[in-house]
Amino acid sequence: xxxxxxxxxxxxxxxxxxxxxxxxxxxxxxxxxxxxxxxxxxxxxxxxxxxxxxxxxxxxxxxxxxxxxxxxxxxxxxxxxxxxxxxxxxxxxxxxxxxxxxxxxxxxxxxxxxxxxxxxxxxxxxxxxxxxxxxxxxxxxxxxxxxxxxxxxxxxxxxxxxxxxxxxxxxxxxxxxxxxxxxxxxxxxxxxxxxxxxxxxxxxxxxxxxxxxxxxxxxxxxxxxxxxxxxxxxxxxxxxxxxxxxxxxxxxxxxxxxxxxxxxxxxxxxxxxxxxxxxxxxxxxxxxxxxxxxxxxxxxxxxxxxxxxxxxxxxxxxxxxxxxxxxxxxxxxxxxxxxxxxxxxxxxxx
Numbered sequence: 001x002x003x004x005x006x007x008x009x010x011x012x013x014x015x016x017x018x019x020x021x022x023x024x025x026x027x028x029x030x031x032x033x034x035x036x037x038x039x040x041x042x043x044x045x046x047x048x049x050x051x052x053x054x055x056x057x058x059x060x061x062x063x064x065x066x067x068x069x070x071x072x073x074x075x076x077x078x079x080x081x082x083x084x085x086x087x088x089x090x091x092x093x094x095x096x097x098x099x100x101x102x103x104x105x106x107x108x109x110x111x112x113x114x115x116x117x118x119x120x121x122x123x124x125x126x127x128x129x130x131x132x133x134x135x136x137x138x139x140x141x142x143x144x145x146x147x148x149x150x151x152x153x154x155x156x157x158x159x160x161x162x163x164x165x166x167x168x169x170x171x172x173x174x175x176x177x178x179x180x181x182x183x184x185x186x187x188x189x190x191x192x193x194x195x196x197x198x199x200x201x202x203x204x205x206x207x208x209x210x211x212x213x214x215x216x217x218x219x220x221x222x223x224x225x226x227x228x229x230x231x232x233x234x235x236x237x238x239x240x241x242x243x244x245x246x247x248x249x250x251x252x253x254x255x256x257x258x259x260x261x262x263x264x265x266x267x268x269x270x271x272x273x274x275x276x277x278x279x280x281x282x283x284x285x286x287x288x289x290x291x292x293x294x295x296x297x298x299x300x301x302x303x304x305x306x307x308x309x310x311x312x313x314x315x316x317x318x319x320x321x322x323x324x325x326x327x328x329x330x331x332x333x334x335x336x337x338x339x340x341x342x343x344x345x346x347x348x349x350x
Contacts, residue, residue, distance in 0.1 A: 122339040124302045124332075131331035133348045134219050135324070142327040145215065145230035149208045150322070156204055160197035164190055206240035207233045213276045216327075216334045222346030234276050241282025242275045249286075266304045267293040270337040277337075288341075296340050303336040 135142055167190030186194070215230035223229075233239075246268040254261030267290050274292075275285035293300040307329040314325020338345045 122296070122299055122336065124299065124306050124336075127303065127332045127335045127339075128306060128328075130335050130345070130348060131328045134331055134346075135328050137349045138219065138225060141215075141225050141227050141229065143323050144227050145212060146323050146327050149212060152204065152208065156201060160193075160201065163193050164197065166190075167193055202240060202244060203236075206243055207236050209243060209272055210234050210236050210239040210276055213273055213330065213334070216330050217273070217277050219331070220334050220338055220343075220345050235279050238275045238280065238282050238285065239272055242271050242285040243282075245282055245286055246271045246289075266297075266301050269293065269300065269304050269307075269333060270341075273334055273337045274341075277343075292337070292340050299340065300336070303332060307332055 164186070167187055169185050169187075210233040211231050214232055214234045215225055218225050218229050246264075249268065250261050250264045252261075253259075253264040268286060270289035270292055271285045274280055274288040275282060278285075278288070280288060310325045310329045310332070311322070314321035314323075317325075335345055337343070
């Protein structure tokens with residue numbers, strides 16, 4: 001019988017602990033090896049290695065069930081989406097992917113101006129009430145700039161006329177016992193002075209208009225204003241061009257016939273407000289005013305008559321009334337311009 005090899009373990013050194021007579025090997029002290037598995041022997045290694053043979057793993061389906069309430073309940077039938085709102089979902093947009101505009105169209109961009117003729121409802125009486133309300137809330141802020149600009153204009157005109165008179169000669173001749181005829185002639189120097197005076201006056205008045213109307217627009221915007229608000233010019237160059245062109249058009253109309261001049265004044269009433277408000281070039285300001293007036297000729301004509309009437313009444317009150325009449329007339333113009341162009345206007349102040 002073949003002798004079994006000794007099991008691996010902590011054997012004593014070679015030749016020690018074995019009986020000299022070749023007897024039985026003494027038992028290994030307990031604790032050096034773990035006890036064998038149940039059955040008395042380890043399972044034989046599987047094919048190709050020491051892993052257990054197939055079929056020794058737990059059979060499929062014997063895993064423990066998941067814990068109760070470990071997962072959310074499945075969605076209800078129908079996909080789990082909430083029911084549609086009453087009346088159903090809105091219809092899909094038309095081809096192209098864009099929804100139709102809301103009733104009345106989209107709100108205008110920028111400053112909130114629509115196209116000409118698409119402004120809010122407008123009445124001249126409301127314009128006068130609004131202008132008077134704003135004047136009573138800012139009397140000093142409006143009267144002081146009006147007085148200063150009036151004095152500047154008066155002094156400038158006096159200087160230009162005085163210098164021009166130095167180059168003007170007057171010839172008188174008797175045409176009868178008590179009648180005389182006078183003729184005025186201006187030399188080259190007088191012509192040059194007149195041209196220079198006209199250009200200086202145009203620039204100064206352009207600066208005055210741009211600053212004065214800018215303050216009026218601040219009131220229309222609902223911004224707090226001071227006296228200094230009316231001394232901050234905006235777009236002087238554009239205002240000069242717009243004033244010159246509109247004055248030239250009106251002058252030609254008056255020269256041809258008074259009626260075309262009046263119509264030109266009506267059609268161009270919003271030129272400077274549009275230039276200052278939207279920072280437009282002079283020609284664009286004229287076109288803007290013309291388009292607004294063309295789409296609303298009746299209301300614009302009544303507005304023009306109202307402003308002329310207010311200024312005439314102020315002039316009849318010993319010219320002092322112009323300190324009230326002129327700012328009220330400009331406020332009426334600004335209000336009409338904003339409403340008829342679809343712009344915003346500050347509400348009445350209680």
